[in-house]
Amino acid sequence: xxxxxxxxxxxxxxxxxxxxxxKRGQRVTIVASGQSTLLFNGGxxxxxxxxxxxxxxxxxxxxxxxxxxxxxxxxxxxxIADLADQAKQLLEDAGIMTEGSANxxxxxxxxxxxxxxxxxxLKSHVCIDDIEQLPCKRVALMCVRGFFDQPNGMLANxxxxxxxxxxxxxxxxxxxxxxxxxxxxxxxxxxxxxxxSNSSLKRVAxxxxxxxxxxxxxxxxxxxxxxxxxxxxxxxxxxxxxLVATLPPSMAGIRMQKQLQHYFRMLGGNYLMGxxxxxxxxxxxxxxxxxxxxxxxxxxxxxxxxxxxxxFISRGLTADYERIYEPVMDLDVDADANRDNWTQFGxxxxxxxxxxxxxxxxxxxxxxxGKTISNLHAIGSVxxxxxPIKMADGTGVSLLTALAAAQDIxxx
Amino acid sequence: MADQMQLCNISANxxxxxxxxxxCTTVCPVAAVTTDYPGPKQAGPDGERxxxxxxxxxxxxxxxxxxxxxxEVACPSGVHIADIIQRARMSAGEGKRASxxxxxxxxxxxxxxxxxxxxxxxxxxxxxxxxxxxxxxxxSIHKHRTFPAYSRTKFETWYxxxxxxxxxxxxxxxxxxxxxxxxxxFPKLGQDLVKLMxxxxxxxxxxxxxxxxxxxxxxxxxxxxxxxQARVNAANIRQAVSAxxxxxxxxxxxxxxxxxxxxxxxxxxxxxxxxxxxxxxTRFIYNLVDEEKIKLIFKQDYKRRIAxxxxxxxxxxxxxxxxxxxxxxxxxxxxxxxxxxxxxxxGTYGFKKENYERSQAIGSTLFKLIEDxxxxxxxxxxxxxxxxxxxxxxxxxxxxxxxxADALDVEATRRANMISD
Numbered sequence: 101x102x103x104x105x106x107x108x109x110x111x112x113x114x115x116x117x118x119x120x121x122x123k124r125g126q127r128v129t130i131v132a133s134g135q136s137t138l139l140f141n142g143g144x145x146x147x148x149x150x151x152x153x154x155x156x157x158x159x160x161x162x163x164x165x166x167x168x169x170x171x172x173x174x175x176x177x178x179x180i181a182d183l184a185d186q187a188k189q190l191l192e193d194a195g196i197m198t199e200g201s202a203n204x205x206x207x208x209x210x211x212x213x214x215x216x217x218x219x220x221x222l223k224s225h226v227c228i229d230d231i232e233q234l235p236c237k238r239v240a241l242m243c244v245r246g247f248f249d250q251p252n253g254m255l256a257n258x259x260x261x262x263x264x265x266x267x268x269x270x271x272x273x274x275x276x277x278x279x280x281x282x283x284x285x286x287x288x289x290x291x292x293x294x295x296x297s298n299s300s301l302k303r304v305a306x307x308x309x310x311x312x313x314x315x316x317x318x319x320x321x322x323x324x325x326x327x328x329x330x331x332x333x334x335x336x337x338x339x340x341x342x343l344v345a346t347l348p349p350s351m352a353g354i355r356m357q358k359q360l361q362h363y364f365r366m367l368g369g370n371y372l373m374g375x376x377x378x379x380x381x382x383x384x385x386x387x388x389x390x391x392x393x394x395x396x397x398x399x400x401x402x403x404x405x406x407x408x409x410x411x412f413i414s415r416g417l418t419a420d421y422e423r424i425y426e427p428v429m430d431l432d433v434d435a436d437a438n439r440d441n442w443t444q445f446g447x448x449x450x451x452x453x454x455x456x457x458x459x460x461x462x463x464x465x466x467x468x469x470g471k472t473i474s475n476l477h478a479i480g481s482v483x484x485x486x487x488p489i490k491m492a493d494g495t496g497v498s499l500l501t502a503l504a505a506a507q508d509i510x511x512x
Numbered sequence: 513m514a515d516q517m518q519l520c521n522i523s524a525n526x527x528x529x530x531x532x533x534x535x536c537t538t539v540c541p542v543a544a545v546t547t548d549y550p551g552p553k554q555a556g557p558d559g560e561r562x563x564x565x566x567x568x569x570x571x572x573x574x575x576x577x578x579x580x581x582x583x584e585v586a587c588p589s590g591v592h593i594a595d596i597i598q599r600a601r602m603s604a605g606e607g608k609r610a611s612x613x614x615x616x617x618x619x620x621x622x623x624x625x626x627x628x629x630x631x632x633x634x635x636x637x638x639x640x641x642x643x644x645x646x647x648x649x650x651x652s653i654h655k656h657r658t659f660p661a662y663s664r665t666k667f668e669t670w671y672x673x674x675x676x677x678x679x680x681x682x683x684x685x686x687x688x689x690x691x692x693x694x695x696x697x698f699p700k701l702g703q704d705l706v707k708l709m710x711x712x713x714x715x716x717x718x719x720x721x722x723x724x725x726x727x728x729x730x731x732x733x734x735x736x737x738x739x740x741q742a743r744v745n746a747a748n749i750r751q752a753v754s755a756x757x758x759x760x761x762x763x764x765x766x767x768x769x770x771x772x773x774x775x776x777x778x779x780x781x782x783x784x785x786x787x788x789x790x791x792x793x794t795r796f797i798y799n800l801v802d803e804e805k806i807k808l809i810f811k812q813d814y815k816r817r818i819a820x821x822x823x824x825x826x827x828x829x830x831x832x833x834x835x836x837x838x839x840x841x842x843x844x845x846x847x848x849x850x851x852x853x854x855x856x857x858x859g860t861y862g863f864k865k866e867n868y869e870r871s872q873a874i875g876s877t878l879f880k881l882i883e884d885x886x887x888x889x890x891x892x893x894x895x896x897x898x899x900x901x902x903x904x905x906x907x908x909x910x911x912x913x914x915x916x917a918d919a920l921d922v923e924a925t926r927r928a929n930m931i932s933d
Binding site for chain 2: 358
């Protein structure tokens with residue numbers, strides 16, 4: 101089977117790259133080995149949140165200070181600024197409406213009540229432009245009774261520490277109460293399926309309106325299935341309403357994944373969910389084909405290939421007791437040969453392994469046994485040189501390297 | 513260090529690989545509509561930990577699982593969640609008798625043979641209101657369901673009378689596992705396959721003996737019978753593959769998945785030696801076209817707008833791409849690929865009175881997608897999806913093989929493949 105481009109990995113970077121290519125008329129096949137870590141995303145994208153532990157105010161201003169092997173340095177500040185605008189537009193084209201700009205970070209609120217710098221946040225979700233000057237004072241935190249995935253106490257304390265005056269309120273409705281029969285499923289996804297009809301949303305609105313008192317803003321856990329449900333609910337509430345991220349799997353991420361996948365499919369892309377690349381044929385400096393577990397003896401052929409297979413959690417990288425490697429093509433990786441250096445004591449301390457990934461040249465081409473592969477780009481979390489936890493650059497690297505690789509492929 | 517460590521997964525169904533990420537719970541169509549089902553993570557790997565300690569921890573709610581396998585498709589860690597659930601159901605149900613209703617529903621070939629003999633009577637009777645009410649109350653088969661119409665002539669009979677002789681004239685050959693639906697309900701699909709393959713220069717042959725693949729038997733807990741039939745099928749497929757060097761083609765995604773993957777995973781019948789030789793006809797044909805071994809020429813005046821629905825087991829096999837890409841080759845066909853949602857029928861599941869409402873609730877997302885697509889027909893590789901979508905949307909549903917056969921310019925295709933008459 102032949103298409104113009106084959107992308108290994110169907111998460112944020114794979115889909116973004118696939119969409120950018122399909123929009124320009126390419127036939128693209130994406131191989132996705134199950135759902136991606138986008139499902140853990142709480143509704144915000146970060147571009148660059150921290151350098152040396154300090155929060156970054158204007159990401160574009162500090163890209164030049166990043167280590168030379170960071171993917172952004174390879175792309176360059178000017179191009180990053182341009183790609184960042186394109187990324188926001190691409191999300192919007194897929195129906196994902198966000199606030200924010202690469203010129204200045206805003207603050208998102210984590211489910212644990214911590215404010216973190218962010219680049220783009222879903223319009224329905226809480227987003228604070230300036231943490232020193234809060235947009236309002238009094239917040240009513242609407243907690244769903246029996247809901248699993250929101251540590252209400254921690255969230256309320258966190259908001260309080262940011263300077264909000266928080267009132268914690270608890271509510272439920274008939275639909276929500278029914279859900280409690282299965283305590284293990286009292287989660288965001290299950291709630292979202294029950295809060296679809298206007299009448300079920302009206303019952304939520306009635307409950308939270310009655311509890312709103314003199315709040316300036318109501319916060320509700322992100323348990324709505326789509327923007328339509330949010331708009332409907334918002335139109336019924338007496339105070340401004342914003343959603344706040346829950347523990348994963350989160351509705352915001354599920355929605356984004358669905359919207360991107362749908363958009364890619366509408367553009368004629370092939371999305372092979374639940375299949376995985378197992379090996380590739382490389383001839384000289386080119387990948388010829390990729391074999392997948394399910395297509396078996398009928399490999400995927402293409403002019404260009406993109407590796408968007410994610411980091412350790414998505415199995416784009418594998419660690420065994422001897423080494424760290426890239427499992428599909430055994431590409432060169434930036435990783436310490438000495439196992440003792442992979443981690444350091446204290447899970448919250450900076451960890452070397454989170455910066456490991458495949459080695460690339462300045463155009464994000466992969467390298468195998470020291471030789472550049474001319475038709476294989478790596479994008480997203482599988483890349484080395486960045487740190488989604490300590491630098492808050494994960495989603496930015498996914499989106500921007502995806503678009504950079506797509507530009508490169510289209511320019512050929 | 514490595515020599516003292518367990519480096520590989522040693523448990524069944526990749527059970528140890530579960531990282532508790534909960535992604536499977538986000539795609540389960542059953543948990544989405546009922547609180548009675550604990551969801552795939554709890555029913556599968558989490559529950560298994562308890563059941564391994566003591567089988568008494570088995571939860572009866574596991575019978576609500578559709579076995580749609582969407583959890584397995586979504587799992588980023590390759591855990592065979594649905595197989596864990598099926599295995600648990602099997603251990604809990606082994607030795608117990610299935611109800612008369614379940615036995616009848618499961619024996620699609622027995623029911624089919626009887627019904628073929630009296631097809632006009634059976635079709636008329638099964639469609640009558642009083643019959644439906646009796647089935648609803650006595651048999652617990654929901655009154656809104658209509659049994660697929662039975663054909664007067666079995667596919668096998670048609671084949672022997674009208675097709676068998678001509679097949680040896682071709683230089684290349686395949687075998688065909690037609691399945692119960694083609695044999696008893698809808699021989700046209702089998703005829704369409706013969707038409708398509710003949711035009712491409714392939715003779716089509718039946719297996720020496722074919723029995724129902726047993727997918728419905730497994731779903732209804734009739735494991736012994738399923739194993740018996742699976743052994744017969746495995747032996748006859750093996751005969752076609754090893755003695756005649758045939759690839760065995762199919763036109764039903766569920767039969768295919770069952771023959772290839774459920775036989776070893778659920779029934780412990782090893783078919784690994786022939787697994788690669790069992791495939792959906794669309795995969796086989798796509799590959800021939802892709803490798804330029806055959807040409808398909810389509811009618812100039814064929815014009816339709818059709819939506820493609822990926823059946824759950826089709827998605828589990830990952831083969832929808834072949835059906836979709838083949839349909840895209842038809843110049844006059846405007847194809848809309850639907851987002852992957854379960855239709856809710858899951859074989860015999862939706863026929864049962866107690867499951868009817870849940871089945872329709874599950875399918876509602878898909879029905880809405882179909883409605884919004886503004887198409888004149890739906891294409892899918894699964895016959896039970898067909899019944900469900902036809903009943904619930906009123907649109908005709910066709911197998912891609914039938915669409916290809918309808919759109920095919922047979923004469924031009926025969927000429928292009930240099931087949932003489």
